[in-house]
Amino acid sequence: MRAYDPVAVGETRRIYGDRPDLQLCDSAPAAVEGADALAIVTEWQEFRSPDFDTIARALAHPVIFDGRNLYDPQMMKRLGFTYYAIGRGDSLGRPI
Helix, strand or coil, X not given: CEECCCCCHHHHHHHHCCECCEEXXXXXXXXXXXXXXXXECCCCHHHCCCCXXXXXXXXXXXXXXXXXXXXXXXXXXXXXXXXXXXXXXXXCCCCC
């Protein structure tokens, strides 16, 4: 798993140290490159209006799990993402 948090990455490195199952990245683009999906679990400003074209090209599959409900489900559908807004349902309006 790869993870990125612009604020907590230093503390996360301190707590978890070097682990083979966790790669802490220095940027959001590095974290999504080749990933199967993107999971958003924090709502820092830099995540509020990302370059979705870049994200779509970087991901192995255009899937986003949004735990902070940052994006409009219909917009994400139009952009070609399978989008799960946790607590709101998927991009088709189905509860998850």
